[in-house]
Amino acid sequence: MKLFIDTANVAEITEAASWGILDGVTTNPSLVAKEGRSYHELVAEICRIVPGPVSAEVLATDAEGMEREGRELAGIAENVVVKLPITQDGIKVCSHFSEEGIATNLTLCFSPAQALLVAKAGATYVSPFVGRIDDVGQDGMQLVREIVQIYDAYEFPTQVLVASVRHPQHVVESALAGADVATVPLKVLQLLFRHPLTDIGLQHFLSDFREAKDVH
Ligand code: G3P
Numbered sequence: 645m646k647l648f649i650d651t652a653n654v655a656e657i658t659e660a661a662s663w664g665i666l667d668g669v670t671t672n673p674s675l676v677a678k679e680g681r682s683y684h685e686l687v688a689e690i691c692r693i694v695p696g697p698v699s700a701e702v703l704a705t706d707a708e709g710m711e712r713e714g715r716e717l718a719g720i721a722e723n724v725v726v727k728l729p730i731t732q733d734g735i736k737v738c739s740h741f742s743e744e745g746i747a748t749n750l751t752l753c754f755s756p757a758q759a760l761l762v763a764k765a766g767a768t769y770v771s772p773f774v775g776r777i778d779d780v781g782q783d784g785m786q787l788v789r790e791i792v793q794i795y796d797a798y799e800f801p802t803q804v805l806v807a808s809v810r811h812p813q814h815v816v817e818s819a820l821a822g823a824d825v826a827t828v829p830l831k832v833l834q835l836l837f838r839h840p841l842t843d844i845g846l847q848h849f850l851s852d853f854r855e856a857k858d859v860h
């Protein structure tokens with residue numbers, strides 16, 4: 645399973661990229677707004693830091709506007725993936741972009757029915773938002789399992805990109821469900837490294853070595 649970072653912050657992206665395990669980046673308008681910078685310049689800088697796919701979302705909600713903005717975003721760098729909302733207009737634009745070979749990420753997926761339409765439109769990625777489903781008392785990971793089952797049954801090439809990831813167990817369950825990608829905030833990526841027994845074991849190894857008399 646690929647690991648993307650879910651942020652538009654250059655320092656966070658640079659930090660995660662330095663670990664050598666980062667496959668791509670996802671941004672959204674809320675994340676970009678926090679940075680207070682020119683949108684296109686920011687996307688260009690992120691694309692230079694990470695050679696993998698970088699999702700950048702359109703702001704228009706009508707097909708014509710989404711198509712125009714999507715082409716502009718795709719023109720920034722070869723690794724830009726145009727993020728579109730799952731609406732009738734978004735699916736329409738996705739179908740056009742699929743025919744032209746423009747990579748797409750269809751976002752705000754909350755049902756298997758939406759995911760089916762996304763695959764039929766030839767999207768590169770579908771983004772189920774697991775944390776936001778959990779927030780309303782439903783099971784976000786169940787949606788991921790259902791999408792994987794549908795896509796496997798019909799051999800749809802659209803990749804399942806698990807978003808709205810809130811804790812390490814979302815990442816583990818995504819991998820167990822056979823998702824293609826999890827996009828993860830920096831603080832959750834950092835938690836993936838941690839286990840108290842690793843810290844305790846390392847302390848023991850080092851203190852045993854220090855206390856040994858005849859080892860250099
Ligand atoms: O990038 C979209 C998604 O990951 C947002 O997550 O935590 O705002 O639901 P969250």
